[in-house]
Amino acid sequence: MRYFIELSYFGKAYHGWQNQPSAVSVQEVLESKLSMVLREKIDIVGAGRTDAGVHALQMFAHFDHDQQLDTAQLKYKLNSMLPKDIAVANIFEVRQDAHARFDAVSRSYEYHIVLEKDAFSHDFAWLVKLPLDVKKMNQAADILKEYTNFKSFSRSRTDVKTYNCRIDHAEWRKDGNRLIFHITADRFLRNMVRAIVGTLTNIGQGKYSVDRLKEIIESEDRGKAGASVPAHGLYLSRIVYPENIMKE
Numbered sequence: 200m201r202y203f204i205e206l207s208y209f210g211k212a213y214h215g216w217q218n219q220p221s222a223v224s225v226q227e228v229l230e231s232k233l234s235m236v237l238r239e240k241i242d243i244v245g246a247g248r249t250d251a252g253v254h255a256l257q258m259f260a261h262f263d264h265d266q267q268l269d270t271a272q273l274k275y276k277l278n279s280m281l282p283k284d285i286a287v288a289n290i291f292e293v294r295q296d297a298h299a300r301f302d303a304v305s306r307s308y309e310y311h312i313v314l315e316k317d318a319f320s321h322d323f324a325w326l327v328k329l330p331l332d333v334k335k336m337n338q339a340a341d342i343l344k345e346y347t348n349f350k351s352f353s354r355s356r357t358d359v360k361t362y363n364c365r366i367d368h369a370e371w372r373k374d375g376n377r378l379i380f381h382i383t384a385d386r387f388l389r390n391m392v393r394a395i396v397g398t399l400t401n402i403g404q405g406k407y408s409v410d411r412l413k414e415i416i417e418s419e420d421r422g423k424a425g426a427s428v429p430a431h432g433l434y435l436s437r438i439v440y441p442e443n444i445m446k447e
Contacts, residue, residue, distance in 0.1 A: 206285060350362040
């Protein structure tokens with residue numbers, strides 16, 4: 200039987216989601232505690248990867264087990280054993296062929312910026328001291344939806360077969376002292392959101408024109424885009440699946 204785990208985590212203490220040979224990952228910790236509870240080695244498959252220091256408001260992973268599980272009890276036991284920066288929200292049975300990564304229809308991220316020094320946000324948002332023109336940043340964000348090849352925003356050394364992504368939504372919203380970038384796509388490349396945010400903030404600070412974004416995308420050259428912004432402002436915020444993944 201296959202089960203999905205819905206969870207969230209604060210990424211500061213972890214070298215990303217995926218298992219690493221010499222650093223602690225969220226996947227490693229979750230697999231360890233799940234294996235202890237079920238008293239056998241359990242491997243989990245995540246919906247994707249988040250880089251070191253990136254947070255997740257919603258993440259999914261799947262695992263297989265040959266027995267019917269009391270998912271409410273399993274959730275309770277896992278949360279009692281997991282560190283305080285990882286929380287399980289739900290565990291539910293799905294179709295045997297459901298896949299946490301490949302069946303995801305869309306993924307959404309948020310990037311949080313604070314515009315003034317805030318003693319309580321240094322681990323949760325990036326402090327930007329220079330003024331930002333949010334109108335120009337949103338004009339540029341709209342341009343992203345006109346393209347599908349985002350090689351200019353991808354980590355240089357990567358093993359992906361395609362740089363194509365379909366961006367469905369990209370928008371900056373201001374909330375008091377905080378500026379939040381919302382972006383939704385069918386898939387994301389490694390480092391893509393942080394590189395996009397770095398480029399859009401350059402536009403907001405007047406370093407680039409809005410139209411230069413088109414030149415950057417069409418160049419397919421990572422060196423022409425803005426620098427990647429700090430990881431601690433980035434949140435994986437939502438993953439959407441088709442309704443038919445649930446076991447009937």
